Amino acid sequence: MAACKPLGSGKECSFVDKDEIWKVHVKIELQSAKAWPNKWGFLNKSYKEMQEESNKLKDVVKLELPQHLKTRPPTPPEKYIQVGPSPPVPQTTQAQIGWRSAVPKLQLERYGKVQCGKKSFLKELGWALDACS
Template sequence: MPTSKSPSQPCNFVDQDQIWKVHVNVERESAKTWPQKWGFLKESYNEEKQESSKMKDKMVELDLPQHLKTRPPTPPEKYIEVRPSPPVPQTTQAFIGWRSAVPELQLERYGRVRCGKKSFLKELGWALDACC
C-alpha cells in the first residue's frame, strides 16, 4: 500500500485504504466486463491456433539439395589448441606482461596491426572534421 510522498506530511490511512478499495473494485469490474468487450479476441486467437496446427500437420518435410543443408557444428577442440601456460612469476614486477613475453601466447598472432596511411577525406580535399 503506498504511503504519502514526503515523510514530513502525516499519512491518512483511512483515505489510503479507500483509494485501495476503489482500485480493487475497478479491477474486478473490468475483469467482469472484459469478455463482453474483448472476448472476440480470445475466440479468434483459438481459431487461428487451430488453423496453424492443421497447417503444421499438412506440412511435409522437404528434401533440400545438398548445398542448402546445414552441416553439424564442428567441435571447438578440432580447430582450437589450448597449451599450458608458463609458470606464474613469484613477484608482482615479473607478473606484469609475463604471458606477452612468450611468443606463442601473444594476442597478435598474425602480426602487428597496421592502419592505412591514406585518408579518404584528404583525397577529396575536405577538412578532417567534415564527417562527424
C-alpha cells in the first residue's frame, strides 16, 4: 500500500489507496468494538450504580431556587408580534408568482441580502474538498 502524503505535498492518493485506508479504519473500528466490553465493560455497571445513587439523592434533597434565579414565564408572542392582513390573492397563477414579495412590508429580506461565509471548514483542516459529501 502506497503512503499518501497531505494535499499539496507532491504525491496525491489514488482511489485505491484511499479505499485501502478506509478498509483499515473500518477493521480497527470493528476490533475496538469487540474488545471494548472486556476492557471497559465495568464502566457500565459503575455508571448505572452512580445513576441510581444520584436518583435517590435527588428524591431526598429538594432545593428551592432563590427568586432571582427562577425563570419567568414566556411572554406571549402576540404582545410583540403584530401580523397585518395579507394583500388580496391574485386571480391568475402568473400573478401569484412573487405577489407577496412585491409588497415591501412582506419581503423576507428585511435586513439585506443573505451573505454566505467565504471560509471553508475543510480548507482550514487541510482536507480535500471532496472529503465530505
